[in-house]
Amino acid sequence: xxxxxxxxxxxxxxxxxxxxxxxxxxxxxxxxxxxxxxxxxxxxxxxxxxxxxxxxxxxxxxxxxxxxxxxxxxxxxxxxxxxxxxxxxxxxxxxxxxxxxxxxxxxxxxxxxxxxxxxxxxxxxxxxxxxxxxxxxxxxxxxxxxxxxxxxxxxxxxxxxxxxxxxxxxxxxxxxxxxxxxxxxxxxxxxxxxxxxxxxxxxxxxxxxxxxxxxxxxxxxxxxxxxxxxxxxxxxxxxxxxxxxxxxxxxxxxxxxxxxxx
Numbered sequence: 589x590x591x592x593x594x595x596x597x598x599x600x601x602x603x604x605x606x607x608x609x610x611x612x613x614x615x616x617x618x619x620x621x622x623x624x625x626x627x628x629x630x631x632x633x634x635x636x637x638x639x640x641x642x643x644x645x646x647x648x649x650x651x652x653x654x655x656x657x658x659x660x661x662x663x664x665x666x667x668x669x670x671x672x673x674x675x676x677x678x679x680x681x682x683x684x685x686x687x688x689x690x691x692x693x694x695x696x697x698x699x700x701x702x703x704x705x706x707x708x709x710x711x712x713x714x715x716x717x718x719x720x721x722x723x724x725x726x727x728x729x730x731x732x733x734x735x736x737x738x739x740x741x742x743x744x745x746x747x748x749x750x751x752x753x754x755x756x757x758x759x760x761x762x763x764x765x766x767x768x769x770x771x772x773x774x775x776x777x778x779x780x781x782x783x784x785x786x787x788x789x790x791x792x793x794x795x796x797x798x799x800x801x802x803x804x805x806x807x808x809x810x811x812x813x814x815x816x817x818x819x820x821x822x823x824x825x826x827x828x829x830x831x832x833x834x835x836x837x838x839x840x841x842x843x844x845x846x847x848x849x850x
Contacts, residue, residue: 626665626739626742627699627739627746628663628665628670628699629661629663629670629672629699630663630670630676632661632699632701632804633804634659634674634701634804635701635802635803635804635805635807635810636805636806636810637654637794637811637812638806638807638808638810638811639812639813648798648799649795649796649797649798650750650795650796651793651794651795651796652735652771652772652793652794652796653771653793653794654793654812655703655733656705656713656715657703657704657713657715657718657733658673658674658703658704658705658715658718658719658722659673659674659701659702659703659704660672660673660674660679660701660702660704660732661699661700661701661738662686662690662698662699662700662701662734662768663698663700664690664691664693664695664697664699665696665697666696666697669690669691671683671686671690673722679722681725682721682722682723682724682725683704683721683722683725683730684725685729685730685766685767686704686730686767686768689732689767689768690768692765693760693761695740695741695760696741697741697742698740698741698760699738699739699740700732700734700736700737700738700760701734701735701736701738702732702733702735702736702768703732703733703735704718704721704730704731704732705718705730705731705732705733706718706721706728706729706730706731707731708728729766729767730767731766731768731769732768732769733769733770734757734761734768734769734770734771735757735770735771735794736750736753736754736757737753737756737757737760738753738802740756746801746802746803747801747802748801749798749799749800749801750796750797750798750799750800750801750802751799753802757770758770792812792813793812793813794810794811794812794813795810795811795812795813796809796811797809797810
């Protein structure tokens with residue numbers, strides 16, 4: 589009498605969720621049974637700029653202007669676009685000009701960190717006007733001064749150095765966009781930074797360690813300093829001509845781009 593071997597009951601085939609299939613549809617990849625984790629603004633923990641009494645004046649530190657506006661994360665994943673505030677709120681419906689500029693980025697997947705501002709005709713940032721635009725499509729046009737790129741084409745860039753991310757950002761944001769403006773590192777002669785900040789009524793400067801990754805939470809690697817807390821060593825990373833040129837470009841964009849929000 590022949591023995592019969594029991595055959596294992598076939599396990600049911602795993603059915604991918606609609607969210608998983610949507611990710612693969614957007615990326616053009618085939619479904620392999622595991623969800624693809626792509627960085628989006630909703631999962632990013634912001635790296636704040638901590639206040640310091642004196643910004644570092646040693647080699648390896650770079651300096652950027654600090655604009656008086658609202659911190660935002662911009663995200664694009666195929667046809668999906670997000671504008672997310674520091675507290676997590678989504679405000680893309682109130683900012684059609686920002687959404688349009690993000691959609692024009694050639695990359696299919698990107699996450700950007702920046703400051704949303706309203707620049708008045710005198711070249712100063714109007715914080716109250718920027719806050720008002722987060723609630724309404726109507727009002728003066730906004731601009732986002734973008735200082736970091738956290739993800740690009742499916743790759744999480746947060747572990748890379750700031751210098752590497754700055755190079756990637758320069759490729760993502762080309763010249764000529766009236767709404768998304770890359771924040772450039774500005775150099776100049778000693779003692780020029782204080783004069784530039786006072787003259788343009790900027791909030792201050794941000795000193796960043798060029799070799800640092802992007803780290804969520806408070807860290808001394810990003811330090812914000814006001815003019816009163818600055819010294820000649822910090823000034824070597826700034827120049828009033830460069831700051832005025834960057835703000836001036838923002839003013840001209842605001843003047844010519846009003847139809848974007850009408």
